[in-house]
Amino acid sequence: MAVAQIDYSQAGELKIGQVGIANLRVRTLDVAQLAQEMRERVQRAPKLFERAAVIVDFGGLAQTPDAATARALIDALREAGVIPVALAYGSSDNEKLAVEIGLPLLAKFRAQYEPAGGSTVVGGASAPTARSEPVVGAEAPPPTKAAPAAPVAHGGQPGLIQTAPVRSGQQIYADNRDLTVLSTVGAGAEVLADGSIHIYGALRGRALAGAQGNEKARIFCREFHAELVAVAGHYKVLEDIPKELRGKPAQIWLENEQLNIAALD
Template sequence: MTVALPASSPATFEIKSANLPLVALLLKSTDLAALARELATRFGDIPDFFDNDPLVIELSSLAADAGAIDFAALVAMMRPYRVAPIAVRGGSPAQMAAALAAGLVAAPDARVSAPAPAPERAAPKSRAAPAEAPPAPAPGALVIDKPLRSGQQVYARGRDLVVLAMVNPGAEVIADGHIHVYAPLRGKAMAGARGNADARIFSLCLEPELISIAGIYRTSENPLPDGVWGQPTQVRLVPGPEGDKLVMDPIKVSGKA
């Protein structure tokens, strides 16, 4: 049956498509007590990490025999971190029903972004490609030119962080992109804070209390190799069969071996 709608448009509203940037919580366990502890450890001292971002809860990583989830408790747990859980995807029929009963919506079409692997070589072009509009420039790096004392924290949201002075013990530098410290790094440095596994940490003198890339971290309780402690070093994340690991490579500086 064909339905004809009036040609005149309403004066008080319009319906339009919209794209909403989401963050995703990839739930790997139904143990909410353990989740609460790990959230507090990672984000408890970064109150501005999120900015009231809408959140989709991703359940596809849970084991097939995972137990029930108290979604009301999970939603209440996430709100103090300034995220707004609105949707869920990837769960079993029972989990999805429980999520809907808690006021979340099903979002089967939501996709969690991941870095695409770079091609080994470009495909030959048989003809000239049509000109495309240049992409919008990425936000410039946040530059800090004063020493950071104990208790101070700097977060470069959505961009790189460049520090031109010492990061003292007890200070924290955090970035969604790379972190460059052109001085001794003796506090905590967390690059790729929102999951960018390609982020790196660079320092002219690496003596950190903690280094982290995309949530994979190493503390001073596990001493760094002699070849990089106190030396110009880059830190990167390398995938492996046993999981991702942090790799530290010396940087050759002019005038040094």
């Protein structure tokens, strides 16, 4: 008796960019599968993804889709619960497509997918370089056991220090540097940094380190309850994180294109 093989590969790779906007790089142009994957993401974390703004990136395909297929995908994503707001910049064909379907082009999200040192893009297409929704790996102890006592400079600039609590609806962004929060990050709040993020209180909102693609950035917190954490676009939501890590001091880092989360001793 033949055993049916299950294909676990995903058609779309979702990353979280600056200001919480998600970038969906299409790896397989299967409208039904892409819509189903997005629907499942919304169902798993409705507070984060329901009616969320999404940038659609066709840069992982060998050929830019035609307008009819692109419109079908945009409609399907809307029905799945998110709001496509733009296309990621790519080839001249991609620019023409954006005009045809009436969406703007955004360029800055695209760079987060390219490997360090730059890669050659031929015909507007580049190979995907990251896995979608990397697996949490808490088995290996992190190399650093505690957050540094002072902010670490990133890009030659002093770190940004936030002394007051970051409350719901607030957003703090450390441009080209690390961010240190001396208090708490409340539910519904968002902290972003191009470098690492150090939180000396509870993290209940969102923390996005390496916002411009720095894969060496890390997140440290004294009490982990995060709605979402991301390093260089690789993200995890609270629903995906083992319960034994919740409420504990934690470190989040990226290694071999997998997001790792471990308790700090």
